Amino acid sequence: MYICPMYSSELIKGTLKTIVLNLLKEKGKMYGYEITQKVKELTEGKIQITEGALYPTLHSLEQNGELETEKEYIGKRVRKYYKLTKQGHVTAAERINEFAGFMNTMKFLLDLEPKMG
Amino acid sequence: MYICPMYSSELIKGTLKTIVLNLLKEKGKMYGYEITQKVKELTEGKIQITEGALYPTLHSLEQNGELETEKEYIGKRVRKYYKLTKQGHVTAAERINEFAGFMNTMKFLLDLEPKMG
DNA sequence: TGGAAATACATAAATATCTTATGTATATTT
DNA sequence: AAATATACATAAGATATTTATGTATTTCCA
Numbered sequence: 001m002y003i004c005p006m007y008s009s010e011l012i013k014g015t016l017k018t019i020v021l022n023l024l025k026e027k028g029k030m031y032g033y034e035i036t037q038k039v040k041e042l043t044e045g046k047i048q049i050t051e052g053a054l055y056p057t058l059h060s061l062e063q064n065g066e067l068e069t070e071k072e073y074i075g076k077r078v079r080k081y082y083k084l085t086k087q088g089h090v091t092a093a094e095r096i097n098e099f100a101g102f103m104n105t106m107k108f109l110l111d112l113e114p115k116m117g
Numbered sequence: 118m119y120i121c122p123m124y125s126s127e128l129i130k131g132t133l134k135t136i137v138l139n140l141l142k143e144k145g146k147m148y149g150y151e152i153t154q155k156v157k158e159l160t161e162g163k164i165q166i167t168e169g170a171l172y173p174t175l176h177s178l179e180q181n182g183e184l185e186t187e188k189e190y191i192g193k194r195v196r197k198y199y200k201l202t203k204q205g206h207v208t209a210a211e212r213i214n215e216f217a218g219f220m221n222t223m224k225f226l227l228d229l230e231p232k233m234g
Numbered sequence: 235t236g237g238a239a240a241t242a243c244a245t246a247a248a249t250a251t252c253t254t255a256t257g258t259a260t261a262t263t264t
Numbered sequence: 265a266a267a268t269a270t271a272c273a274t275a276a277g278a279t280a281t282t283t284a285t286g287t288a289t290t291t292c293c294a
Contacts, residue, residue: 007219013251013280014130015223022227033271043222053252055273077260077271096227102124103220105160106132110139110213130251130281150242170281172244194242194289241290249282254275261270 006046016049016057018099021066021084021092029070029083032058058082066091123163133166133174135216138183138201138209146187146200149175175199183208 019039024030030038036049061067066088072079084092136156141147147155153166178184183205189196201209 007215007222008131009252010131010134010280011216011219012131014125014127016251017127019223019226031271033269037270039226042226046218046222047226050253051272052254052274056251059273074270075261079271098124099128099223099227101163102128103224105124105163106136106216106220109136109156109159109164110216126281127251133280148242150240154241167282168243169245169283174280176244191242192290196242235294237292237294239290239292242288244286245284246286247282247284249280251278251280253278255277256275257273259271261268263268264266 006048012047015099016053017061018095019047019049020054020057020061021088021095024067024082024084025089025092025096029081031072031079031081033079061088123165129164132216133170134178135212136164136166137171137174137178138205138212141184141199141201142206142209142213146198148189148196148198150196178205 020035023035023038027038032051032054036051036054039047039049058067062069062082065085067082068085070081070083072081137152140152140155144155149168149171153168153171156164156166175184179186179199182202184199185202185205187198187200189198
């Protein structure tokens with residue numbers, strides 16, 4: 001059975017915040033582990049966010065005022081739900097917009113016709 | 118007069134090798150400084166490759182057998198032209214292909230409909 | 235004609251981001 | 265009962281890039 005390979009970590013670098021902000025914008029609130037699973041599921045395993053990368057990023061976004069948290073107990077186990085602050089919504093929109101522009105630029109750059117220029 | 122802003126360096130991260138390999142595939146041979154200027158020109162300043170990032174990358178691609186060099190003298194000043202090796206052509210195609218897939222995945226991930234899932 | 239800007243290379247220290255490894259603990263499945 | 269999944273967290277190491285610095289030649293223009 002064929003397993004679709006992950007994208008190189010080099011490419012994924014730099015997109016983590018954009019992914020997280022966008023997911024929270026769409027879903028309202030999510031907890032860390034849920035984010036890792038959702039991204040894996042939505043990308044069919046092609047993008048896998050490690051917890052070692054995600055948790056520090058969530059903490060940093062929170063400290064920066066983009067996210068706020070709310071704890072929930074499932075039995076004895078804690079979940080930390082994250083959601084966008086007002087400022088976080090602005091940042092999310094900016095990031096997504098910037099990424100869309102970046103993709104267009106890269107598409108143009110990589111679709112160059114031979115011998116052109 | 119409006120100056121279109123650069124993309125955040127976070128986003129550009131990880132795409133440098135892909136950009137360089139693709140440009141060399143299209144142009145045949147280029148020297149370092151020429152690459153920085155060409156990328157700036159083609160992207161209207163939205164992507165600017167710094168020499169501090171480019172030269173180490175070119176050296177590393179050369180050491181890895183993806184690129185080979187040829188010196189040319191313009192008066193007393195040297196230019197180091199880089200071109201793809203046979204292996205470099207394979208790697209270039211792989212990288213470009215991978216990036217195209219990555220863009221599709223990201224597009225899907227960021228175009229999520231509200232409340233879906 | 236002389237100084238600024240552009241061309242052309244290079245490397246190193248500092249910074250940022252991510253991977254890999256490790257740790258703790260609870261809940262579920264087999 | 266043991267293995268796996270859930271759920272958090274942090275730290276050491278790896279990697280890639282920015283920023284700073286250095287050298288030298290050539291072109292532009294005032």
